[in-house]
Amino acid sequence: MKKLSIRKITLSVSASVLMLSSSATWAQSITVAVAANFQGAMVQLVNAFGASGLPFSGSSFTVTYGATGDFQTAINTALAAPGGTTPYDLFFAADDTTPAALRTGHPTVVQVPFRYAEGKLILWSKYGPNVSTSGSSGFTNPASYAYANGQVAIANPVTAPYGTAAQQVLSRVNAITYPGGAYDAKFAQYTTIGTTYTAVNASTSATTYPNIGFVAKSQLCDSSTGAIRTPLTGTYFEYTPATVNGNPPHDRLLQDAVAIRGRAGSTNAAVDAFIAYVGSTAGRAIILKNCYI
Template sequence: MLTRGFNCALLVTLITFNLPASAGEVQVAVAANFTAPMKIIAADFEKATGEKTELSFGSTGELYTQIRNGAPFEVFLAADEATPAKLIKEGRALAESRFTYATGSLVLWSAKPGFVDNEGAVLKKSAFAHLALAAPKLAPYGAAAIETLSKIGLLDALSPKFVQGESIGQAYQFVSTGNAEIGFVALSQVYANGKLTSGSVWIVPSNLYQPIRQDAVILTRGKNNPAVRALIKFLKTKQAQDVIRSYGYTL
């Protein structure tokens, strides 16, 4: 009887361990540039369905490393196409679930009104000591910034002024706090409801960097959680897409 009881207890433990984090909750890894819209979408999702989300924000590269190291994420909203594709190849994500939820835009931004002109000519002047950007190896927006500077012939001249953040969120903080006079950030960080929220900005022409197509994917840990499928479905609704567009993304 003791052996049988022990085996039953072990079976219950194993079953519990393999269940989703909790019924009606989704663990979501979100690229830092999508912080503001995702907070709104998550709140709308909860109101519409009763399901809850646990959001974790960071650079795409950081979140990828956490997923590989066993972080309990069930859905990944990346800032690129390549990282979700890599997770699928590694058997960590479901291929049929992958889709582009937004296409982002790169901007040069200053917290100071009038400091950045609408053609980016400020980059050719010596009026600033620090230029913030996200680490290009971790964040697609950082890679886009490097590509832009290379194409306009200013990469070598401006690289000594770089202040690199681990994510686009940190690059934004450098500029917003005045630790850098200007920086490359995501349009969604400085734009809401169809207008610039603060400072001055140059919207970088899209021909200066590869399109920033941001893909979402269900991770294998979330394949049996009904709330995961509900969230993916909600991201494709007009309600969610209107929020995404309001932050300057295209679909």
């Protein structure tokens, strides 16, 4: 069986206003699967919801971070089993196609997907060549820099939508086929955009690899300003919708979420209350401050 690369974090949040005799009605357990790029924003959303004093804000959250494709496999497997139920009440994907496919495959339990964010792809060169002045490409043929094997980090295009976007940039902008092309050895592939960022961030010099990689803008974001953090070691290039060779450099990173009913011990009203908070003015402000659009 394929090993899923996911990390689980339990966040208990409470508000003193909900310390009532009927606290069992208000404090429920909510399990959430979240694409790795959205980790920072999700932590802030859960904490802000917990401090809001709104109904069900005393709920306990168990949040698992990983690759969108791995979560899709886990949810499909669980729901396809005899008498199977979902392991998650909510799934925040890094694309819009995966939640739609889950809805199509399991319409009795998977609710209508909703848009919560649009992400941005960044090429971050921590100790590699300067990419900030690379024009519309942001990345030139690896051979021109004589990149070492494994110097460029990329998320798995099969399971991670940000990896798919990076793959599209390489193809559309740089005429580089990945995987299966002449430069495969130059790349180090990781399961999620989270582990991709971690690998680049761990670099300490021009000779510790990977020291350049395709990451999410949210991972380089200062959520107090809503912009790329400063100082930032190295240089970066942000891909925009500007047309390159007749195409945008990559498809838009439209990120949808979906509620899934039926988990034992879950309360639909609590899940819906958190969904409402994510889409509220306060929730949207948190998302925008994490460099999403």
